[in-house]
Amino acid sequence: MTTTDPYTQLRADHTAGHLDNIIVALPDLQGRLQGSRLAIPHFLNEAATDGFTACTYLLATDVDMNTGPGYTIDAWNTGFGDFLLKPDPTTYTTLPWDDATALVIADAHWPDGTPVPIAPRHILQTQLNRLATHGLTAHAGTELEFLTFTETYDQAHTAHYHNLRPATRHTIDYALQGTSHLEPMLRRIRREMTTAGLTLETARAEVHPGQYEIVFRYAEAMTTADHTALFKHGAKHIAAQEGHAITFMPKYDEGEGNSCHIHLSLRGTNGEAILADPTAPDGMSHLMRHFIAGQLAALPDFTLLMAPNINSYKRLQPGAFAPTGITWGRDNRTCPIRVIGHGHSLRIEHRVPGGDTNPYLALAATIAAGLHGIENQLPLPAPHTTNALTDPNVPRLPSTLTEALHHWETSELATKTFGDTITTHYAQAARTELAAFERATTDWERQRGFERL
Template sequence: MPTNANISSIEEAKAFLEKHNIDTIRVGAVDLDGLWRGKQFGAEYFLNSVVENGTNIANVLFGWDVEDEVVEGLAYTNWETGYPDIKLIPDLTTLRLIPWEPRVASVICEMVEMDMTPVVLSPRNILRKAVEKANAMGYQPKAAYEFEFYLFEGSIADMAEGDYRTLRPARRAGHTYSMLHYATSDDLFGQLRRYIQEAGLTIEATISEHGPGQFEFNLEYDDALAAADGALFAKYAVKELATQNGMTACFMAKPNAAWSGSSGHMHMSLSDMDGNPLFNNAEDPLMLSDLGLSFLAGMKENSRIMSAIYQPNVNSYKRTMNVGAWAAANSSWGIDNRTVSFRAIPSKGPAARIENRIPGADTNPYLVIAASLLCGLKGVETGMDAGEPFKGNAYRATPEQATPLASSLEEAAHLFADSPMVRELFGEEFVDHYVRMKRWELLRMNSKVTDWELNRYLEVI
C-alpha cells in the first residue's frame, strides 16, 4: 500500500511520522538546474519548528551553477548583496517515505523571501502560477513524465579517477524492448517499482532502451504540479538506488557521442474543473478536440523560443544533432508519429493527450511542464490553428515545413532573451536571470580544453 497520505496539517504529519517510526526528514526545493537542494532534520524539530516556520537557506541556490561555482553578473543575488537567506516552507502534501532509507522521509518546499513573498526564480512557483492561470481559464492541467537514462558500473568516484574516459555501461549493447537485458538490472528495477509504489507514486513501465545500459521509466499521469514533484522524486530514487546497487545512473542528454541520447518526454492534457477530459474528440476519435488542437498549436508555434527550457545545457544539443536520432529538432506535430516534436495521441476518453518529445532527460520538470502549459494556453487564448499534421519522417522536414529549434545553447539563450512573449509569460526578472545562467554555462565550456581539441590539433598545428 502507498505510504504517503496527501497530508495537509501538522497533526496529520505527526501521525504519519509516528506510524512509520520516522526520525529523519529531508527538506528541500528544486533549483533552476533541476537539482534538489535542502537540509535534513530530526522528526521532533521538523514538527515543532520547520513545518510551521520553515527553514532559512542562503539564496546562493540561485547564485551558483551545477558545480557550486558562483555566477558573476547576477542581479538577484551576488557578492554585494551578501547572499542573504530565503525560506523553504514545506508543502505537506508532498511528505512521503524514502522507503530505501530506513526511518527517512522527504518533503518538497515552496521558496519564499523573508517577507513571505514567493521567490520569483523558483521553478515550482513558476509552475504553480501557470497552473493557477489554467485554473482561472477553467482548466485543470494533467501531465506525466518519461525519463531515459544510462546505468554505468561503478561509482562516480571511480569514474572521476579515470576522467570519465572508461565508462562501463551496465550492458554492452542496446536492444529496445528486449526482455533479456533486465538480467543485469533486475534488482534495481524491482526495487524501483516497489519503493516508488510504497512512496505513493506509480511507475507504469520500465523499458530496455536503445543505448548500451540505457533504460526508461514511465510515471503515471497526475495533476501538473504533482507530476513535476513525482518526476523529481523518481529521478532521485533512481540515482540513489543505482548507488546502492554499485552503479551510477546518468541523466545527461548525451553521455557518449556514439550512443543514443536520453529523452525526458512529457505528456499533457487538460480537464475541466470537474475532471472531465477535454482533448478527446467525440465526433472523431482519431483526432484531438478543437481545444486540444489549439493547445497543441500554441506548444508547437512557440517551441523554438522555448529551446532554452527544453534543451537547457551545452550537452543537450549533442542529442539533437544527428538526423533520425529519436530526438525532435523542429516545430512539427503529427498523429502518433514519433519523428515529430509534438505527438498527438487521440483517444475516446481521458487518454487523449499531447506528447512533447523535445526535452532531454537533463531538463527541469517544473520548467518543462510550465513552459508547455503556458504556450498551450496561449494557443487556446488566441484560437491558434495547428495546421495539417506532418506525415512521414519529420527528421527530414525542410525549414519551410517545420521551423528548426535552436541548434545550440548560445542560440537558445538569444531567442529566450529577445522574445517579448517569453518575458510576458515568465517575467523580466526570471528571463534575465535564466539567460545569464545559460551564458555562464557557455563561458565555462569555452574556457576548457577538450580531448577533441587535443586529438585534432596537438600534433598537426
C-alpha cells in the first residue's frame, strides 16, 4: 500500500534551493502563531511524523508571555516541561513575506499522545466534531479590520504608542482616493496572502483614518481560523517591511474600532444548504431559527471567548458602532447577530468579535451556541427592525471583562459545553489580564490626577 507524501512540494522546493527552513507554529491563547524554525531535513526526517517538542507554558501565558499559577497548565510548579507539537500537513504553505520559509500549523499533544484540551485548535475541533454528529459542517469567513500608521513599529514603541499619525488624513470609508500612498503595502498584503493560499474576495478603506479591511473567501471553519491567524501574522510582517505599523487592537483611540466579524453557515454532509427554506415566509429553515436562538441564549456566557481582553470592551460601548445588546435582525448592522444572504448564501454575521479575537475560540463559541439552540429547539424571537444600539429594551451584552468573566465562571452552559478544564483555564486568562490592568497606572489617571488631586 502506498501513501501520498504530504510534503512532496516541500522536498522539491528544498532540493531546488527555494526553501531552507520551516516554521512549526502553534496558535496560542491569544490566537497568535508561536513556534520554532526547523531545518527542513530535520523536519522531514523527524518532526513531520514524530512531532516537535515545545514548552507547555505556550498555552498558559498572557500577551506579555507571563505565566503563573491558576492555569490548568501550571508550568511554574511542574518544571516547565514540554508537550508535543504534531504538524497538520493540510496547513502547509510557503510564506512570500519570509524569505525561503515554509510554515505548518501544529496541534498540541501530551507525551502519551492525547490532545491538550485547552489548545484553541482542539477546542474548535471538538465543536466541529459535535456538529458532525448532527450531519452538519460549518463554513466561515472573517472580516478583519486594522489601522495603519505612518510610523514604524520601532518608532511607535519609542513613542509609547502615543500620538501616532494615521496613514490617511480623514475618514476613508469606501473611498477610492486618499489611499494611493498605502497601495504598495496593501497590494503586497493582498497579493502575498493569495500566494500563501488564502482566497481574496474584497478589500476597501474603512471608517477610521488609516483603517482598512480585507475579506477572504469563506472556507471550512478550521481552515478559516488557520487563515485568520496566518493573515494577522503575515500582515504585521509586511507592514514592518514597508515601514508602517498596523494594529488589530479593538480600540486604539476614541474613534472607530477594529472588528473581526464572523460569517458562518451550515451545510449537510453532502454540501447542501440547510439554513434556507424557500417555502418559509422569512426564507429560513427551522434549524436556522434554532441556531440563531442559540446565539442569543448563549451570548452573555460565551462573550469571554469572543472578547478576551480589557480593550475588547472599549469597542463594545454605546456610540462605537459595535453591538451592545443581545438581539438579531435581518440585514441590521446594529444587532450582534445579523442575518444576510439568501438561498445557498444565507448565513449569520456575528458582529461581537473584535480584531483581538482568537478566531478558533470565537468560531468554537459560535458553533457551540448554535448547537445549544438546535439541540434544545429554542424558539427565535422576532427580528429587531430598528436601531438596537439605542433601544433601551434590548438586553445588554457584558460591558466589561469583569462582567464577561462572571458570566463565564458561573455559567452551567459553559461548563456543560466546554468542561471544567477549559472554563477554569480561560477564566484564569481573563483574571491575569484584569490583574495586569489593575496594577498599571494609565495616562488617563495621570492626566486627571497629577496636578488637580
